[in-house]
Amino acid sequence: MGTHRLVSQLSLDKPLHPVRVKVICKGPTVVGSGFQKTVLIIGDEKGNTIQATLVIDLEASADMPLEEGHSYEIKDFELSHVIPERVRLTRNRYNINITKASVILKIDPIKHSSFYCFPNWDDLYRGLHHPKFPIGSI
Numbered sequence: 001m002g003t004h005r006l007v008s009q010l011s012l013d014k015p016l017h018p019v020r021v022k023v024i025c026k027g028p029t030v031v032g033s034g035f036q037k038t039v040l041i042i043g044d045e046k047g048n049t050i051q052a053t054l055v056i057d058l059e060a061s062a063d064m065p066l067e068e069g070h071s072y073e074i075k076d077f078e079l080s081h082v083i084p085e086r087v088r089l090t091r092n093r094y095n096i097n098i099t100k101a102s103v104i105l106k107i108d109p110i111k112h113s114s115f116y117c118f119p120n121w122d123d124l125y126r127g128l129h130h131p132k133f134p135i136g137s138i
Contacts, residue, residue, distance in 0.1 A: 003017050003018075004017055004018045004019060004020050004073065005017045005018070005019055006019075006044045006045075006046055006048055007019060007021065007042070007043065007044045007046075007048035007049065007050045007092065008044075008046065008048040008092075010050070010079055010092075010094055010096075011079075011094075012079055012081075012094075016076075016077065016079060018073050018074060018075040019042075019044065019073070019074050019077075019096070020044060020045070020071065020072070020073045020107060020110065021042035021043060021044055021050075021071065021072060021073075021074065021110070022042065022043055022044075022069070022070070022071045022072075022109070022110040023040055023041075023042055023066050023067060023068050023069065023070055023071075023072065024040075024041045024042060024043050024049065024068070025040070025041045025068060026038060026039070026040050026041075026066060026067075026068050027039055036055070037053050037054060037055050038053065038054050038055075038066075039051060039052075039053055039089070040052040040053070040054070040066060041089055041090060042096070043110075044110070045110045048092070049090040049091075049092060050090055050092040050094060050095070050096055051082070051088070051089045051090050051092065051095050051096070052074075052077075052095070052096035052097070052098055053095060053096070053097055053098065054066075054097075054098035054099075054102075066104065070106060070109070071106070071107050071108065071109050071110045072104050072105060072106055072107060073104070073105045073107050074096070074098065074102060074103070074104055075102065075103040075104075075105075076099075076101050076102050076103050077096050077097060077098055077099065077102045078096070078097040078099055079094050079095070079096060079097070080094065080095050080097055081093060081094060081095070082094065082095050
């Protein structure tokens with residue numbers, strides 16, 4: 001087994017080692033004038049989450065589709081800063097971009113974290129969290 005990084009250790013200043021993550025949720029989105037991509041929320045064994053994106057065409061051509069609830073090792077990906085004006089699906093300041101050069105390997109399940117953080121009732125009552133979506137930092 002080679003060296004891998006946790007999601008919280010990713011930085012543009014460091015070499016990009018592979019990450020071992022679990023796909024928490026996955027969904028299609030349309031950007032601009034019809035450009036389609038898939039958005040993933042992925043998390044590591046410590047419960048750190050990050051948003052990842054891949055082009056729909058890339059997913060369709062992949063031998064192994066990324067499925068919710070399954071764990072993968074992702075190599076040779078690109079890392080970019082999250083654009084502040086856009087909706088952030090995680091608290092991570094980076095976004096993983098899966099490209100044609102990326103290598104995705106299915107691995108044994110990551111079971112160490114549920115990836116959910118439920119807010120305090122007082123914070124929910126004070127309006128610090130949306131009452132319909134009370135799950136915290138995914």
